[in-house]
Amino acid sequence: MTFRHWKAKLGHYLLLVGIVAVGVGAFNGIRQASRSASANFGLFNQAVSGRSDFLIESPTQRFGPEQLSSLGRLASDPDWHLVPVIEGSVTSLDASGQPASQLRLIGLDLLALANLPSILEDPIEFAEEESTWHEWLGSAQDVWIGRGAADKLGVEEGDSVSILASGRIMEVSVRKVLEDDDSNLGDDLVLGDLPTIQALLSRPGEVNRVEVVLARTDMREDRGYLEQIRDRLSGDLPTGMRLSPTENRAADRAAMTAAFRLNLTILSLIAILVGAYLILQALDAAVVRKRTEIATLRSLGVNGRIIFFICILEAGVIGVLGSLSGIGVGYLLALGSVGMLADTVNALYFATSMEALSLTWTDCLVGLGIGIFFSLLAGWLPARDAMSTPPAQVLSKGDWSPGFDWLRNPKTGILLLLFGALALLPPPFMMEGGSKMPVGGFLAAGAWILGAALLSGQMLVLLAGWLRPFCQGPVSRLACSRLRDGSSRHRLAVAGLVVAVGMVTGMFQMVDSFRGTIREWFDVRFQAELYISERGVTGAGNINGIDPLLMDELLEDPAIEYADVMYLCHARPKVGITLLAGVDMDAWSSRIRQIWLKQPGSLTPVEGSEPALVSETFARRFEVLEGGTVELDTPNGKKLISPVGIFTDYGNEFGTAAVSIDSWKKWTGSDRPINVSLYLKEGVNTNETRDRLRLAFPGLEVRNAKELREVALGIFEQTFQATTALNAIGLCVAFAGLLLGLLSIFDESVRTWTTLRHLGFSNRQFILSAGLEGAGIALAALVCGALAGLAMGWLLIFVINVQSFGWTLLWQIPLFDFLRFGALLLLVGFVSGCASAFYWNLKNR
Amino acid sequence: MFPIASNEDPGNGIALNLSSITKSFGEVPVLRGVDLELKSGERVALMGPSGSGKSTLLNCICGIEPVDSGEVRMAGRLLGDLKVGDLERLRRESIGYVFQSFHLLPTLTAFENVEFPAQLIGMAKEERIEKVKRLIESVGLTDRSTHLPDALSGGERQRVALARALIHRPALLLADEPTGSLDTENGNQVLKLLKTLSIEHGVALLLVTHDHASTDICDRVISMRDGSLIS
Amino acid sequence: MRITTLCFLLLPLVLQSEWIEPPTRTAKGYLVPAPDYVPVFPADHGSHRAYGIEWWYWVGHLKEKEGEREFGFQSTVFRLAGDPVEAAKPADGNFGTRQLYLAHSALSDLGEKTYLHHERVLREGWQAKVSSGDLAIKVAGIEVQMLEDGEGHQVFSRLPEEGMLKLEMHPIKPLVTFGDRGLSRKGGSPAAVSWYWTYPRLEAKGTLRYGGEEIAVQGTAWMDHEISSSQLGENLAGWDWTCVHLDDGTELKAYRLRQKDGKADPWSAVYWIDKAGRATSIYAKDFTWKEEGSWTSPDTGLSYPTSVRIEATHPTRGKLVYRIRPLIDNQEFRGNGRGNDYWEGACEAIDGNGKKIGNAYLELAGYGGSLGARLN
Known part of the structure; x- marks a missing residue:
C-alpha cells in the first residue's frame, strides 16, 4: 500500500528524499570541508x-x-x-x-x-x-x-x-x-x-x-x-x-580551530534540524492525504500499532535513501565550500593547504546515522497521528485533525525556558588544547528555541485575537478565525518557522555586535599613522617575521617620530597554545591607546615573575582576571608571567601575553619582529610617506589606518561567510516547510473549501484568504522568533562568545535588518499561502 | 452580468429549467437526459435511492459540475454561457445550499456563519447585521448565536445552515438530504422551517431526499432512478 | 706518534710495473694524490677535502673475552667531495653542500650466523663532521677519535636495536703505504691512483652491546685510509678485495680489479706484509684469482663469488695458495640506494690442503652496477 503511494506520488517522495539529502549533505559537507581545510596541520612536508x-x-x-x-x-x-x-x-x-x-x-x-x-x-x-x-x-x-x-x-x-x-x-x-x-x-x-x-x-x-x-x-x-x-x-x-x-x-x-569548527558544526545542525521539520511536514501531509485509507483500514480492524510501524518504516526508508544521497551531496557541498573554509582558516589561524577531500567510512556512517535518526524523529509525530486516526465512520462526519494536545499545552514550552536558564549555571567544559566549550550556552540556546517554538502556537492565537476586530471582510475574517482556532497544524507550521527565525535573528545580532565592537576597537586602538607587516601573508600561524636588517633600515626613516615594534611567537602554557609578544611596555602602558579591561598597574605582579600586559582572552582562559601567574614554556626554559594590566583584543582567540622586548628576545632567542606601527612627526604627510616606504620596501605591506581597518574588517566578513551560507540554507528549508505545512493544512480542510465553493467563494478570494493565513503564521513566527532571537543574541554574545573566545562584545541589535527580515518573512508567508492555495486548487479541480 | 437582487425574475416565473441534461463520470453515465422545471416559489421534492444521481444533479445545477450535454437555465440565464467568475457569482447571489452534514465553517460562530454569504455579496454592514439577527431569531437560535459549530447540536447546526442559505435572498434553495443527519424531532423542525422560510422569502426549493416524510412540505414529488426522472 | 709513524713508514720492496705520471687534477677538477707524498700524522688521519673520494675503513674479527662467541665487524666512513672549487673550503654550517658522507656499520654474529648492517647518507653538517687536522670523525652513528696516548684510536659504531660496538684499537705493526712512490694504482687511467695507508694489524678491545647484552670483546682489526679522486679506471666494473690476518703473524692483502669483460685488470695486486711490517707486492700477471663458489642474494638477486682461490707467486717464497671461505653466506651490505649493494664479510683463510691459516675479510664490490662511472 505504501509503495503504491510512492509510485503514484514519485515526485513528492523524491522531494522528501532530496530534503534528507540536503540536510545530511549540509552537515556532512561542513564536517568534511572543515576537516580537509584544516586537516593539514602544517606538516606539509x-x-x-x-x-x-x-x-x-x-x-x-x-x-x-x-x-x-x-x-x-x-x-x-x-x-x-x-x-x-x-x-x-x-x-x-x-x-x-x-x-x-x-x-x-x-x-x-x-x-x-x-x-x-x-x-x-x-x-x-x-x-x-x-x-x-x-x-x-x-x-x-x-x-x-x-x-x-x-x-x-x-x-x-x-x-x-x-x-x-x-x-x-x-x-x-x-x-x-x-x-x-x-x-x-x-x-x-x-x-x-x-x-x-x-x-x-x-x-x-x-x-x-x-x-x-x-x-x-x-x-x-x-x-x-x-x-x-x-x-x-x-x-x-x-x-x-x-x-x-x-x-x-x-x-x-x-x-586551535576547535571553537571555529564547533560553531560551524552547530550551525550545520540547523540545516538538518530544519530539514527534519520539513520532513515532518511532508510526512504529515502524506498522512493527511491517506487519511481516508487509514480510516478504512482501522474500520476493518487493523491495529493502530501496525499503522504506526508502517509510517515509521516509510520515514526510515526516506531516511536511508536520503542519507545515501546526502553522503554524495555532502561531498559536493564540501568541494564547493572547502576553499572558502581553507581561506578562513588561513586568514585566522595558520597556513593550511587543502588536503584532498576524502570520504571516509566514518563520514558515511555519520551521514547515515544522522539522516535516519532525524527522519525517524520527524516521522514519529505523523506516525502517531496516523495511529490515532479514527475509523471511517467517525471520519465521515467532518474535518478531523489530530489532537496534538501537547502542542496546545504551554507547560512544556515554559519548562524548556526554565531548563535553558538553569543550564547557564554550570561553568563551561574544558576541551583539549585549553579552549572551552560553552555546553550550558548551547543547551540553553536549544531549549529556548524549542520552548519558543512550542509557545508560538499560543502567540498565534493571541495575535489572531488582537487582529480580529480589524478583520471585517469575509476573506480576512475567515483567515483570522482559522488562525485564532489555532489548530495543531497551524501551531506546527509556526513552530518550525520559529526555529529558523530565532537562529537567523540571533546570528544577525552576533554578527552586527561583532562588527560594531571591532569597529569601535579599531577606532580606539589603531592610532598610528602607518602599519607595516610582512606582505602577502595572513594568519597568526603563518608568522615568518620581518628580516631584522630590513626593519633596522626602515626605522631609520626620518619621518618617524616613534615606532611601536612588535615581536610575536607561539608559546606553550601547560595546555594548548598561546601567543607571546614582545612590546615596548612603557609605551603600551601610556602612549598607545587600548581598551583596558584593567588599567596597567591596577594588578600587582607576583614577585619573581615577569610583568606582562595580557589580553582579555588570555586572562579569562588562564583565570588571571584578578592577577596571578601563568607558566609558559620557552626555548630558554619555563617562565612565569604575571599580568599588570588587561586589554581587549580581537586579533585571536588563544590569548596574547606581552612582555618587554628584551625579555622576549632572551626567552625566544629570536630577533625577528612581526610588525611595526609608525607614529610620524608633526607635519609629515602620511600618504606620501606610505608611498615612499612602499617603493623603498616592496616586500613589506605598508598601510595607513584606514586601509588596515578595511583589511581587518574584510577578514572578519570572511569569517562569517560560512555562517551566512548556512543561515540561508536554513531559511530556505524553513520556507519550504511553511509551503508544505500550508498544503497540509488545506488538505485537512477539504470540507471547508467545499462549503466555500458552494457558497460562491471565488478562487481569488480563496487564494487571498490562504495568503493571509500564511502571512498570519509568518507574523506569529516573526514575533516569537524575534523574541527567541533576542534571547539567542544575548546568549551568543554574553555567554557563548565569552566562554569560547573570551571576548566581550558590545551588544547591538540591527533594527533595520530585523525589520527588513520581518517584511521578507511576512511577504514569503503571504506568497507561500497563495502558492499553496493555487496549487491545491489546481490539484483538486 | 447577473442581477444582484436575486428575487427579480428575469426567468418569467421559472426559477430553474433543465433540458436533457446528461452527465457521465468516465464511462459511467450518471444523468441521462434529465428535464425539470421549477417555478419561482415552488417546492419540489426529488426522491430516489442512493446512486440515482441526485447529488450530481444538484452540483450541475449550481455549476460546480459542468454537464456533458443539455441546458441548465436559472432565472432565464444559460449556465453554459457563464465563465468561472460568473458561476461563482451565481452561487453567491442566487443559490442557497443546505448540506446533509451542515458544512458550517468550523472557526466562525453561528452568527458569523450566517453573516458570511451576506458579506460575500457585499451587503452593507448595518443591513447585514439586522438581517442576520432576524434570521437567527426566526430559527430560534438567538441565545446560541455566539457559539462555534462544535458547541451546537446537530439540529442547531442545521438551523444555522438554513439561515445561512437564506441570508442573501437566493432565487433557488437547494437542500441535499437536510434531515439525513438528524433525529426525527429535529428533522421535522428543520423541515417545518424550510417550508416556512422558503414561503416567507419567496424562494424556489429543490429538496433532495429519500425520506417520504420530507415530501410533505413540497408541492410536487419527482422520482429519480438510474439518472432519469420519473414523474 | 708522528715521529714514530714517520720512522716506520716503509715503501714496498718490489716495484713491478711501469710508471704512469698522474695529473695534478682530474678532468672534473679534483686534486689527484701526488707521488712521493709523505703523510704527516695525525693531520693526515684527517680529511683531505680537495680530493674527490676518501674512506676510513675498519674490519676485524672479535671474540668474547669470557666466552666462545665470535663476531666480525665493519665500520666505514666514506667521503665524496662536492663541487671541486667549493669542496676545499671549510665546512659551511649545519647543512653543508661541500662534502657528502656515508657511514656503514655491520656486525656478523659468527655463531648465530646472523648479519646486521646500517647505512646513513649525510651531508656535512650537524650530523656529519670530519676534522681535517686530526682523526676526529662523527658521521651518523660512527665516531672515531685519537686516544690520549696519541697512538691508538677509538672507534664507536651504533647498530640497530640499541646495538653498539666500542673498540679501542692499538696498532701492533706500523702504518704501511701501498704502491709505487706512495701511490696505489687502480687502473690504466693516469688519475686512477690513491694514497693508500693501512694499519694492517691492530689490537682491538672493547664492548659490544648486542641483543640487549653488554659483551666484552677483543680481537684483531685492519684499518684502511684511502684518498683519491678517481678510484677506479673507467673501464673497470668493480673489485674483489681481501685482507687476511695470517696465524703466523703476517698479513695478506689482495685485490682483483674487474674489467667490464670480467677479466682482471693488470693493476690488480697482492701484498704480503711481514712481521716487521714490510710489504712485498706483485701484480696481476703473477697471480690468479679464481672463483670457487658463489652466493646469490635473495634480496637483490645479485650473485657474489664468495669463495675464492688465490694462487700467487711470491718473489722469494714461490707459489702460495690462499682460499677464502665466508663464515656466513649472507653478508651483503644493502645500501639505501639502488646500485650501492656490495658483499663484505668475515671469512676464514685456508691453505691448499684445507687447513685454516688465518682470519680474513672479503669485499666484493660493483656486482650491482658499474662502479667505475660512479667513482670517477
Missing part, C-alpha cells in the same frame, strides 16, 4: 618525507643552529631518522608585481631524504639520473614544485618565480616539476633544500621543528615499541625541547 611518528619542537616552534647541533647525538641512532623542517608562508607575484597566491615554502635536507623509509619505498626523482649528488641539488635559488603548483603558477622547469618572503622580494627557479600522480603535493607547496629555504625566508640556521621517523615502519602500530622509542628519545632530549607524538600536533591544531 609529509607529502615528501612521509609520515612521521614524533615531533621535536621548541615552545616557540623555532630552533636555532645551536639547538639543532645539540640534537646531533640523538640523530645518530639507527632506530630513527631525525628530519629537520623549515617552513614559511610567502606570496608569489604576478607579472605586474602584485601578490598573486600564497605559497608554502618547505625546506628539507634533500640529501638525507635518501635514508627515509618512504623514499626508499617510493623514490622521488629530483633530478636526472646521471647527476652527481651536488649537481642535482642545483643552485641556491632552485626549488621543486608539484604538477598542481606548476599549473597554478603557470610555470615549467627552468622558469623563475618572484616571491615576497619576510619582507623581501626574492627569485626562485623551478628546478624540476615533480610528477605527483597521487596528488599528495599541495598546489601551494614549494620544496627546496633546507639551506635554500632558510636563505629565502631570511632565517639563516633556523628550522621550525624536527620530525622523527621510525626506521622500522613495521613497528609503527606497536604501542609498546613506540613507548620504548619515546622513552629513549625523551631521555636524551636537550632542555628546552619537547617531544610529542605527531597526532598531538594535529590535536593542537585541531584545538
